[in-house]
Amino acid sequence: xxxxxxxxxxxxxxxxxxxxxxxxxxxxxxxxxxxxxxxxxxxxxxxxxxxxxxxxxxxxxxxxxxxxxxxxxxxxxxxxxxxxxxxxxxxxxxxxxxxxxxxxxxxxxxxxxxxxxxxxxxxxxxxxxxxxxxxxxxxxxxxxxxxxxxxxxxxxxxxxxxxxxxxxxxxxxxxxxxxxxxxxxxxxxxxxxxxxxxxxxxxxxxxxxxxxxxxxxxxxxxxxxxxxxxxxxxxxxxxxxxxxxxxxxxxxxxxxxxxxxxxxxxxxxxxxxxxxxxxxxxxxxxxxxxxxxxxxxxxxxxxxxxxxxxxxxxxxxxxxxxxxxxxxxxxxxxxxxxxxxxxxxxxxxxxxxxxxxxxxxxxxxxxxxxxxxxxxxxxxxxxxxxxxxxxxxxxxxxxxxxxxxxxxx
Amino acid sequence: xxxxxxxxxxxxxxxxxxxxxxxxxxxxxxxxxxxxxxxxxxxxxxxxxxxxxxxxxxxxxxxxxxxxxxxxxxxxxxxxxxxxxxxxxxxxxxxxxxxxxxxxxxxxxxxxxxxxxxxxxxxxxxxxxxxxxxxxxxxxxxxxxxxxxxxxxxxxxxxxxxxxxxxxxxxxxxxxxxxxxxxxxxxxxxxxxxxxxxxxxxxxxxxxxxxxxxxxxxxxxxxxxxxxxxxxxxxxxxxxxxxxxxxxxxxxxxxxxxxxxxxxxxxxxxxxxxxxxxxxxxxxxxxxxxxxxxxxxxxxxxxxxxxxxxxxxxxxxxxxxxxxxxxxxxxxxxxxxxxxxxxxxxxxxxxxxxxxxxxxxxxxxxxxxxxxxxxxxxxxxxxxxxxxxxxxxxxxxxxxxxxxxxxxx
Numbered sequence: 005x006x007x008x009x010x011x012x013x014x015x016x017x018x019x020x021x022x023x024x025x026x027x028x029x030x031x032x033x034x035x036x037x038x039x040x041x042x043x044x045x046x047x048x049x050x051x052x053x054x055x056x057x058x059x060x061x062x063x064x065x066x067x068x069x070x071x072x073x074x075x076x077x078x079x080x081x082x083x084x085x086x087x088x089x090x091x092x093x094x095x096x097x098x099x100x101x102x103x104x105x106x107x108x109x110x111x112x113x114x115x116x117x118x119x120x121x122x123x124x125x126x127x128x129x130x131x132x133x134x135x136x137x138x139x140x141x142x143x144x145x146x147x148x149x150x151x152x153x154x155x156x157x158x159x160x161x162x163x164x165x166x167x168x169x170x171x172x173x174x175x176x177x178x179x180x181x182x183x184x185x186x187x188x189x190x191x192x193x194x195x196x197x198x199x200x201x202x203x204x205x206x207x208x209x210x211x212x213x214x215x216x217x218x219x220x221x222x223x224x225x226x227x228x229x230x231x232x233x234x235x236x237x238x239x240x241x242x243x244x245x246x247x248x249x250x251x252x253x254x255x256x257x258x259x260x261x262x263x264x265x266x267x268x269x270x271x272x273x274x275x276x277x278x279x280x281x282x283x284x285x286x287x288x289x290x291x292x293x294x295x296x297x298x299x300x301x302x303x304x305x306x307x308x309x310x311x312x313x314x315x316x317x318x319x320x321x322x323x324x325x326x327x328x329x330x331x332x333x334x335x336x337x338x339x340x341x342x343x344x345x346x347x348x349x350x351x352x353x354x355x356x357x358x359x360x361x362x363x364x365x366x367x368x369x370x371x372x373x374x375x376x377x378x379x380x381x382x383x384x385x386x387x388x389x390x391x392x393x394x395x396x397x398x399x400x401x402x403x404x405x406x407x408x409x410x411x412x413x
Numbered sequence: 414x415x416x417x418x419x420x421x422x423x424x425x426x427x428x429x430x431x432x433x434x435x436x437x438x439x440x441x442x443x444x445x446x447x448x449x450x451x452x453x454x455x456x457x458x459x460x461x462x463x464x465x466x467x468x469x470x471x472x473x474x475x476x477x478x479x480x481x482x483x484x485x486x487x488x489x490x491x492x493x494x495x496x497x498x499x500x501x502x503x504x505x506x507x508x509x510x511x512x513x514x515x516x517x518x519x520x521x522x523x524x525x526x527x528x529x530x531x532x533x534x535x536x537x538x539x540x541x542x543x544x545x546x547x548x549x550x551x552x553x554x555x556x557x558x559x560x561x562x563x564x565x566x567x568x569x570x571x572x573x574x575x576x577x578x579x580x581x582x583x584x585x586x587x588x589x590x591x592x593x594x595x596x597x598x599x600x601x602x603x604x605x606x607x608x609x610x611x612x613x614x615x616x617x618x619x620x621x622x623x624x625x626x627x628x629x630x631x632x633x634x635x636x637x638x639x640x641x642x643x644x645x646x647x648x649x650x651x652x653x654x655x656x657x658x659x660x661x662x663x664x665x666x667x668x669x670x671x672x673x674x675x676x677x678x679x680x681x682x683x684x685x686x687x688x689x690x691x692x693x694x695x696x697x698x699x700x701x702x703x704x705x706x707x708x709x710x711x712x713x714x715x716x717x718x719x720x721x722x723x724x725x726x727x728x729x730x731x732x733x734x735x736x737x738x739x740x741x742x743x744x745x746x747x748x749x750x751x752x753x754x755x756x757x758x759x760x761x762x763x764x765x766x767x768x769x770x771x772x773x774x775x776x777x778x779x780x781x782x783x784x785x786x787x788x789x790x791x792x793x794x795x796x797x798x799x800x801x802x803x804x805x806x807x808x809x810x811x812x813x814x815x816x817x818x819x820x821x822x
Contacts (some may be wrong), residue, residue, distance in 0.1 A: 008592050036610065054790050057616055061788070091646070092605030094617050109720075110606050112617045151789045158794045168634065168793045168820045171626035171722050175790040177610045185721045199517050201445065201586045202694045205467055208521045210584075217580035220449045224576065237500070298718070313580050320746075346772030379470070380560045381463050381584040384577045385567045 011376055012283040012285040012290070015359050021294065022323060025305050027177060027208070027253070027331045030185040032356050033191070036173055039165045039224070042183040043333040044318065048159040051176050053149035062144040065133055066095075066117035067104045072138040080127065080134035089114065104133050120144035160291075162333060166253075184333040184372040190231040190252035191215045193244055195259045195311060196235050212296050212312045213381070214258040216319055224413035226332030227254075243272045253331075256324070261313025269293050277303065277339045278284040284323075285395065287358045288315035288378035292323070314378035318361040321409070343389075343407040344353060346371045352400040354393040364408060371408055387411055421488040421692040421699070424731075424768050429731060430703065435730050436662070436740045439594040445582055448574045449636070451592040451740040455566040460585050462558035469516040469554040473528035474535060474542050476513045477505075481547040489536070490542035498523065513542050522554055529553035563586075571742060593742040598631045599640040600624045600652055600662035603677070604668045604720060608698035622669040622790070627729055632821035634734050635741030636663075650668050652681045655715070659708060662740075667731070668720025671788045678702050678717040686712065693732075694804065697724035697787035701732070704821050725771045727799065730818070752798075755780045761809040763802040764774045772796040773817060780817055796820055 013021075031045040057412070060066065067083060075081040083104040086097040091110035099105055100117035100183050102136075107113070107120060119139040127134040152158065158172055165181070173181060193215040200212060201206065213233055219229035230252060235245040242257070249255055257269055268292060275281045277297035293308030309325055310315040347371040354360045363374040366388045376383040391406040401407070416788040419457060424429075440454040469475065476492060484490040492513040496504040500519035508514055508525035516522070516529060527550050534546040561567065568580055574582075574590070602624040608614065609621055621643055628638035639661060644654040651666070658664055666678055679702060682688045686706035693701050702717030716733055718725040758779040763769045775797045785792040800815040809815070 036625065040632060047478075052614065055788075056619060061786075070469075090605060110604065110619070138480060146788065151785075152791050164821060166821050167630040168796060169628050170629050171622045171726065172790055172794045174610065174622045174625040174795075175722070177614060177620040178620075179610050193720055195519070196499055198501070201583065201588050205461065205465060207584060210465060210499055210519070211586040212582045213583050213684075216445065216583040217576050218434075220579050221447055221576040230629055241619060314586070317580065341513060365676075377470075378463075379555065382561050382565075383579055385561075385581045387577060412575050 012083045013281055014285055015099055015286055018213065018281050018284050018294070018323060021253040022327050023199055024325065025294075026296075027305070028186075029331065029333065031182060032112045033180040033182055036170065036178055036181055037171060039173070039181040039183060042159055042165050042181070042186075043226070043335075044159055044163045045184045046335075047161050047388065048160050048173065048176075048178070048226055050152045050154050051178075053154050053210060053319070054152035054175055055146055055150070056313050057114070058113045058148050059146050059290055060109055060111045060113060060144060061146045062120055062124045063108045064120045064144060065104040065135075066107045066108075066114050067135070067139065068101060068117060069119040069139050069143065070102060071104075072119070072121060073136040074134050077136045079365045080136050082132045082134055085128075085131055085133050085176050092162050093357055104135075109156050115165045118142065123262050126201045131339075162335060164335060186319075187227045187253040187328065187331050188230050189227045189254045189328070190233075190249040191219045191254060192231070192233055192235050192242075192255065192257045193216060193256055193259055194235045194242055196237050198259070198260070210265060212370070214309065214311070214316045218256055218258060218309070218380065221320050221325065221413065222256075222328065223316065225234060225328035229406060230249055230319055237268060239252045239268055239271055242268050243276070244277075246297065247299075248273060248324050254328070255297075255304060255306045256309060256320075257306065258309035258316045269295070270305070273297060279304070284319075285358045286319075286322075287355045287360045288312065289319040289361070290358070291318050310378075312378040313364060313381065314383055317384070318378075320360060321390070321411075322391060322392075325413075341409050345405050346408050347402050348373070348406060351391075351402045352404075354397055354400065356398075357395055359395045360384065360393040360407050362393060363392050371406055391405075420691055421694050423694055427690050427703070427732060431736050435712055436596075436707075436714070438740065438742065440591060442589040442591050444747060445579065445587055445590055446539065448579060448582070448590040448592060449576070451574050451590070451595075451664050452635070453568055453570055453591065454593045455572060455591040456566055456570050457582065457585075457587070459561045459563050459565045459567050460587075462563050463561035463584055464555055464557060464559070466572075467557050468555050469518055469520045469522060469529045469553060469645075470555045471529055471531045471554060473529045473531045474513040474544075475508055475516045475523050475529050476544070476548065477508060477510060477520070477526060478528040478550045478552065478627065480653045481528070481530060481544050484544040484547050486545045489545050491538070491541045491543055493539055494537075494542050511821060512632060513544075513793055515542075527551065527554070548653045559600075565723070571744060573744060578588065583682075589622055596636045596662040596740050597639050597664060598636045598663045598736065598737070599642075599658040600628045600631065600638055601640070601644050601651075601666045602668055603644045603646050603666055604649055605646050609643060610734075610808055623720070623725045626722060626726055627665055627667060629717070630726065630729050630822065631665075631737065632732065634737035635743050636737050646677060648677055651677050652685070653707065655685075656680060656708075661713070663705075664715045665736070666715065667717060667718035667725045667727075674696045675703075678715070682715065686715070688699060691730075694767045695728075695731075696764045696769045697719060697721065698728040698770070699767070701728050719787075721787040721806050722790065723772060723792055726793070727772075727787075730799070730820075731801075752818045754814050755817050757782070757809055757811055757813045757815060760811045761813075763800075763806055763809065765807075766804055768804045769802040770799050771802065772799050776818065778783075780815055
């Protein structure tokens with residue numbers, strides 16, 4: 005049982021390794037109703053013209069424009085009203101010289117008509133309509149396909165499906181939407197002292213935290229958490245649990261703090277796959293493992309997070325979340341973690357020699373570093389976000405500006 | 414059938430009316446597993462101490478600190494190893510003078526011990542442990558309740574439940590979480606020309622757009638969309654549909670463009686409730702209605718959006734989304750619409766006399782206004798966001814800075 009790390013790596017090198025992890029994207033078709041916040045896996049072309057027919061853009065009367073050329077308020081032109089066509093109805097008559105058909109916004113334009121005069125510029129008189137103004141050819145008519153032509157590119161592969169884009173898909177009557185499959189992430193808390201919430205808290209035990217924290221953080225990355233479970237902190241238990249999760253695309257373990265769980269995972273990886281990272285020069289979160297496991301002829305990615313809840317969440321946010329967002333096909337823009345530049349409320353002296361992640365509370369627009377160890381739950385309760393400190397920084401004076409990444413995800 | 418509005422209102426006055434709309438918040442208890450992105454309806458106090466017992470903060474040996482006072486690498490102190498206690502196990506022995514017990518991070522501290530010496534500063538020799546350094550009283554021991562004391566306030570009412578806060582709730586073994594109920598919003602598209610996606614697109618008909626757009630936009634506000642349906646554009650149909658939706662907290666209708674749907678809704682409200690707003694001095698979206706309907710002794714809020722998809726979405730975003738976020742108990746910070754300040758790629762001349770909302774595409778960090786009417790689906794396909802123009806602005810020169818609100822919600 006070794007306590008030593010294989011090789012402590014710089015976070016930049018770890019980022020490069022993560023960037024090159026093997027992952028095959030899958031696609032699926034889902035109902036439009038379920039497509040919110042999913043990502044298109046294909047370009048979407050218009051399957052119909054929009055609008056699909058020549059229609060009225062205003063409430064009014066469909067006319068032959070030449071009939072209105074001499075019309076004015078003083079000398080209105082009188083046209084015979086043939087019928088009334090509401091939106092959704094089909095005109096039965098044809099507009100001919102000296103006649104008109106009443107239409108409302110969205111009504112098909114009757115044959116023969118080449119303009120719509122707005123209702124405001126007309127007066128009704130018995131069976132006739134008095135036209136008080138001339139209308140140019142094509143006025144208030146939206147031509148078939150003038151908005152979108154059949155075959156035109158509407159949305160591109162990799163676009164995030166937001167409410168407005170759902171509007172576009174529904175406009176062409178799309179029922180099933182081609183999207184990238186959401187990666188499935190199995191989350192395992194390891195540790196003999198860890199129990200589920202429905203168990204009685206006996207002396208020496210603690211309630212599971214990380215499988216809840218990480219499962220929900222996984223959701224914020226466009227992935228689906230599965231199998232949030234607890235494994236005993238020994239070689240056989242962890243190996244068996246990992247082997248159970250054949251349906252997971254990614255496995256994330258955390259803890260157990262006893263007997264160096266990192267080492268247990270390392271032993272499992274040494275036998276079933278390979279260790280790519282074991283130890284990162286960061287604080288908190290140094291004892292992090294990244295590896296590949298051979299399963300059914302494929303290489304499955306495993307992240308082994310530290311056991312302390314703050315460490316686990318920080319390593320997840322800094323290293324794993326960007327990767328999950330990438331494999332979930334979220335665009336660079338969606339993938340970027342949002343931050344706010346704010347001033348420190350007090351001097352802060354970071355740890356030497358390691359990149360550091362500092363939980364903070366924001367009050368009155370100022371950043372208050374939370375000075376507790378990474379086992380502290382109270383720091384999670386207080387935290388609004390965190391900032392990063394490069395490894396060579398010796399001191400951050402009060403009032404220094406830091407980029408605070410939000411934990412609201 | 415009147416086409417005129419009751420009274421065109423300034424958007425600021427409409428905001429004030431919306432702010433004062435009556436809404437009663439409800440609460441419920443849900444499983445911790447389902448609490449992600451919900452909002453706490455009660456303060457949460459710790460029900461246990463954290464940690465729940467005195468535990469080791471490091472892998473090492475639990476000792477009586479005074480036994481180590483003379484220890485050094487040159488002259489190690491030898492202590493008899495009594496037993497090994499892993500995390501999750503209960504010590505059976507008691508540490509006495511001249512003895513020690515092996516513990517790992519998270520193990521309970523055995524009786525008699527008052528410090529833990531890290532494994533790095535020891536050597537194993539037969540049944541004994543050589544102590545190479547002295548440890549002060551309390552070293553590497555985390556006291557019961559030192560992180561959180563039973564009864565202490567952990568999280569406050571109205572806090573958004575993010576992954577880190579779920580970690581806090583799971584640390585105290587919370588099974589059910591008190592949260593505000595998510596308001597239910599019924600969404601109705603009105604219009605005789607509108608059909609569902611599973612119907613055949615016959616001449617004169619168009620596919621429903623707004624019920625999809627608005628239902629999904631409702632999700633982004635922490636509310637639950639229900640009954641996305643189509644109503645015929647007449648008094649009886651709309652009235653019946655509204656009366657069906659007794660389980661909805663809020664009703665949002667949109668369109669139909671024919672025969673002034675706003676007027677149909679106004680007539681329904683005149684009979685069953687009251688009209689608070691009919692017409693807003695904005696572009697697009699002027700024909701918007703806000704009203705209250707009396708239903709089972711309560712006043713239910715109804716928003717009537719214009720029928721054109723761009724208008725409907727803009728009015729939703731600008732006026733309704735902040736209100737829904739408020740009644741969904743999202744905090745001011747969560748409620749705020751995110752915007753980015755960017756420069757216009759070209760001169761823009763806004764409409765006079767009305768506040769205007771302009772859809773834009775962002776390319777190379779510049780804002781390109783989309784110059785299409787609000788019936789255009791292609792503008793929704795291209796749009797990344799929108800900016801607002803105050804009603805008295807006559808011209809925005811190329812390079813002017815505008816605040817672009819994202820449509821990625």
